[in-house]
Amino acid sequence: MATIQEIVSRETPLAPGHRMCAGCGISPIVNTVVAASDKPVIIANATSCLEVTTTIYPFSAWKIPWVHLTFENAAAVASGIETAYKSLKKRGKITDDVNILAFGGDGGTYDIGFQALSGALERGHKFMYVVYDNEGYMNTGNQRSGATPFGASTTTVPAGTHSFGKPQWRKNIVEIAAAHRIPFTAQAAVHNLLDLYNKAKKGFGADGPAFMAVLQPCTTNWHYDSELTIAYSRLASETNFWPLYEVENGKVHINYKPKERKPIEEFLKGQRRFKHLFKPENKHVIEEMQKMIDEEWERLLQLEAAQVRF
Amino acid sequence: MADKKGWKDLMRGGDLPAATSVQYKTGSWRSLRPVFDPSNCIHCMICVSYCPDMAIPTKKTDEGVTGKAGRVYKGIVRLETDFDYCKGCGICATECPTKCITMIREEETVESSSR
Numbered sequence: 439m440a441t442i443q444e445i446v447s448r449e450t451p452l453a454p455g456h457r458m459c460a461g462c463g464i465s466p467i468v469n470t471v472v473a474a475s476d477k478p479v480i481i482a483n484a485t486s487c488l489e490v491t492t493t494i495y496p497f498s499a500w501k502i503p504w505v506h507l508t509f510e511n512a513a514a515v516a517s518g519i520e521t522a523y524k525s526l527k528k529r530g531k532i533t534d535d536v537n538i539l540a541f542g543g544d545g546g547t548y549d550i551g552f553q554a555l556s557g558a559l560e561r562g563h564k565f566m567y568v569v570y571d572n573e574g575y576m577n578t579g580n581q582r583s584g585a586t587p588f589g590a591s592t593t594t595v596p597a598g599t600h601s602f603g604k605p606q607w608r609k610n611i612v613e614i615a616a617a618h619r620i621p622f623t624a625q626a627a628v629h630n631l632l633d634l635y636n637k638a639k640k641g642f643g644a645d646g647p648a649f650m651a652v653l654q655p656c657t658t659n660w661h662y663d664s665e666l667t668i669a670y671s672r673l674a675s676e677t678n679f680w681p682l683y684e685v686e687n688g689k690v691h692i693n694y695k696p697k698e699r700k701p702i703e704e705f706l707k708g709q710r711r712f713k714h715l716f717k718p719e720n721k722h723v724i725e726e727m728q729k730m731i732d733e734e735w736e737r738l739l740q741l742e743a744a745q746v747r748f
Numbered sequence: 749m750a751d752k753k754g755w756k757d758l759m760r761g762g763d764l765p766a767a768t769s770v771q772y773k774t775g776s777w778r779s780l781r782p783v784f785d786p787s788n789c790i791h792c793m794i795c796v797s798y799c800p801d802m803a804i805p806t807k808k809t810d811e812g813v814t815g816k817a818g819r820v821y822k823g824i825v826r827l828e829t830d831f832d833y834c835k836g837c838g839i840c841a842t843e844c845p846t847k848c849i850t851m852i853r854e855e856e857t858v859e860s861s862s863r
Binding site for chain 2: 442443445446447450452453454455456457458460461462463464465466469470492493494495496497498499500501502506631657663664665666667668669
């Protein structure tokens with residue numbers, strides 16, 4: 439079992455001087471995931487906050503091999519890297535073992551890169567795909583994505599007199615990935631780096647594709663004080679809004695069960711994207727949200743108890 | 749199209765040297781400054797692991813450093829924040845279990861005469 443001391447004593451893949459917003463949790467996610475690899479790592483990175491903030495010309499914040507891609511094809515390029523690597527290895531031109539990692543934001547994963555991701559998982563390339571999920575197109579100023587939660591106000595589904603924000607619930611990307619019958623899928627969050635590290639370790643060790651969704655609260659567009667990123671991530675799992683679980687060889691295992699589930703208001707309050715929900719006329723939205731969260735949690739508990747394979 | 753090019757003849761794509769972003773000092777973004785009190789630190793590495801800007805340097809030490817309650821902490825220990833890169837987000841101060849980091853306004857660190 440690793441400790442935080444061991445994780446931080448590894449060389450980080452990211453150098454300081456990147457231009458993520460103050461208080462952004464993406465770099466701890468990247469550093470922790472890469473620290474879990476005992477082999478050199480090659481990164482394919484879809485257009486996302488991570489990509490635009492780490493490689494502003496002529497600077498690069500990466501210390502390890504990294505490929506810049508368009509929005510939709512992180513998984514396709516990772517597949518290509520894996521195939522080229524296998525071919526070079528077969529011909530004896532490379533002897534080192536490597537791990538191949540793809541990073542995308544939620545827009546580049548849930549929406550734009552979805553087809554490439556599904557294809558790569560279906561073809562069974564040995565790589566890990568990590569989506570850091572900030573629940574919208576945050577780098578371009580808060581447009582809704584397939585990951586934006588129910589009730590959130592964004593610039594493309596603004597809350598007002600006729601709308602309470604996004605009327606749909608978000609996609610369950612972890613279960614969609616697990617439905618490809620891949621060896622490892624997981625849901626993690628930035629506040630629990632040990633859990634993230636252990637999951638990344640399992641993902642790198644999996645015999646085939648691995649997929650991980652990591653919650654990354656966005657200080658800029660969820661709109662809260664920058665020091666609260668980790669606190670909001672913690673609240674998301676304490677309210678069961680973002681359960682921490684993994685699907686290993688098709689079987690669900692929940693990594694964290696809150697002793698007493700906090701009401702969802704604890705997570706919603708203080709975020710500007712949910713501010714309108716506290717008006718009296720929107721009370722039903724919070725109630726519906728709480729009902730959906732509890733139902734989803736109950737379903738997850740049943741999946742774990744049943745141990746039926748995905 | 750008589751002279752077909754193979755992939756090896758194509759122009760090589762952009763290819764940047766590694767970790768050049770260290771030349772860009774994001775410390776100038778900071779409006780709040782974390783003040784670290786080593787006498788209350790337990791060197792748990794929570795702040796280091798969460799720091800989004802890799803701005804808390806660490807070192808391995810066998811002789812150890814004195815931290816909370818005068819105890820000597822050995823192994824990996826944190827050092828003073830790197831103000832070249834710290835953006836002043838305050839995550840370290842919020843997450844610190846012993847509250848040995850406090851955030852103060854940047855202007856409070858400047859002598860009034862030097863303004």
